[in-house]
Amino acid sequence: MKRVLVATGGGDCPGLNAVIRGIVKRASLEKDWEVIGSIESFNGVMNEPTEIVVLDEKTVEGIHYQGGTIIGTTNKGGPFAWPIKDINGNWTTVDRSDEMIRKLQYLGVDAVINIGGDGSQRFSQMFYEKCLNIIGVPKTIDNDLSATDVTFGFQTAVEVATEAVDKLVTTAASHNRTFILEVMGRDAGWIALHTAIAGGADICLIPEIPYDINKVKEKIESKYHKGRGSCGIIIAEGAKPIGGDVIARQSTEVGYNHVRLGGVGEQLNQELKDAGWTQGIRVTVLGHLQRGGVPTAYDRVLATQFGVKAFELVLEEKFGSMVAYKHPDIISVPLTEAIKKPKLVRPTSDAVHAARGVGICFGD
Numbered sequence: 001m002k003r004v005l006v007a008t009g010g011g012d013c014p015g016l017n018a019v020i021r022g023i024v025k026r027a028s029l030e031k032d033w034e035v036i037g038s039i040e041s042f043n044g045v046m047n048e049p050t051e052i053v054v055l056d057e058k059t060v061e062g063i064h065y066q067g068g069t070i071i072g073t074t075n076k077g078g079p080f081a082w083p084i085k086d087i088n089g090n091w092t093t094v095d096r097s098d099e100m101i102r103k104l105q106y107l108g109v110d111a112v113i114n115i116g117g118d119g120s121q122r123f124s125q126m127f128y129e130k131c132l133n134i135i136g137v138p139k140t141i142d143n144d145l146s147a148t149d150v151t152f153g154f155q156t157a158v159e160v161a162t163e164a165v166d167k168l169v170t171t172a173a174s175h176n177r178t179f180i181l182e183v184m185g186r187d188a189g190w191i192a193l194h195t196a197i198a199g200g201a202d203i204c205l206i207p208e209i210p211y212d213i214n215k216v217k218e219k220i221e222s223k224y225h226k227g228r229g230s231c232g233i234i235i236a237e238g239a240k241p242i243g244g245d246v247i248a249r250q251s252t253e254v255g256y257n258h259v260r261l262g263g264v265g266e267q268l269n270q271e272l273k274d275a276g277w278t279q280g281i282r283v284t285v286l287g288h289l290q291r292g293g294v295p296t297a298y299d300r301v302l303a304t305q306f307g308v309k310a311f312e313l314v315l316e317e318k319f320g321s322m323v324a325y326k327h328p329d330i331i332s333v334p335l336t337e338a339i340k341k342p343k344l345v346r347p348t349s350d351a352v353h354a355a356r357g358v359g360i361c362f363g364d
């Protein structure tokens with residue numbers, strides 16, 4: 001029997017379970033393959049005793065519409081930077097990647113499928129350079145991976161955010177208020193842009209187009225007449241004013257190496273007050289609601305296609321590659337290409353053009 005080990009790494013994302021199911025179901029069509037899962041990314045392999053589960057057809061029954069990941073995930077540490085305390089009690093990291101490869105050999109693993117975002121795929125490439133048979137599957141609600149047209153989870157996040165806008169519009173209109181909805185996306189404005197178009201917002205502020213607070217205020221003013229009116233603003237967590245910086249703080253969680261974004265909605269509220277806007281503003285931070293819950297049908301389909309393709313790449317021994325969607329095909333790309341550069345919103349793109357065409361102001 002041959003064994004493929006599946007791991008989900010980084011922040012969770014709607015559709016992960018559909019990928020796992022796709023891998024398992026496709027593998028079950030082969031007589032000589034078994035799928036196993038490592039709990040909480042590669043921690044399951046590294047932990048003593050190891051935490052590995054068999055993933056068979058029974059295990060994955062009906063999981064395609066469940067949010068999260070049945071094998072858990074983590075966005076802290078990892079085998080290349082495993083957190084440990086030094087003799088002075090300070091946290092430091094050690095590289096345990098060779099140990100992990102030895103453990104995989106001991107577990108009889110022939111191939112690994114690593115489902116994760118850019119950070120996880122960087123690890124996939126580093127493992128591939130150490131001759132591990134590894135395939136990557138991209139995931140992120142942020143949709144910021146350049147090698148694929150779209151990542152699963154993104155559409156679900158946009159759906160959740162759009163639903164929130166639909167609700168905020170009615171309460172803001174009733175009170176002649178302006179609402180600010182802060183959405184996720186890190187350095188990319190995809191979620192904000194699509195939500196603004198789908199939700200019919202008036203203003204959309206994204207990292208790729210730094211905003212001028214006076215332009216934002218002007219647009220709000222145009223939505224009011226004799227004190228009556230309302231205005232909807234979608235702001236990406238990574239947005240910044242011209243000449244300003246993103247709002248980020250270092251996490252105190254051990255092994256968490258990213259900065260945590262958030263707070264830009266409140267900052268905008270203050271900037272508008274400082275610029276002289278006196279009518280009511282309310283800020284909503286959507287946060288992890290965008291990551292939880294059932295994936296949309298679109299994301300389930302894409303995730304299933306990714307899962308099936310990933311296993312087929314294992315059969316074809318196309319290691320060192322990542323599955324990707326290039327309309328209308330599901331293809332494979334070298335991991336090196338996949339991690340080269342992030343996919344950001346192009347200010348001259350058709351989507352931004354269409355948004356401007358329906359009167360959405362980007363604060364520029």
Ligand code: F6P
Nearest residue numbers: 011075140141142184185186261
């Ligand atoms: O990358 C996905 C994402 O949800 C970002 O949009 C967000 O900034 C970050 O992860 C939040 O991460 P955490 O789950 O660690 O709070």
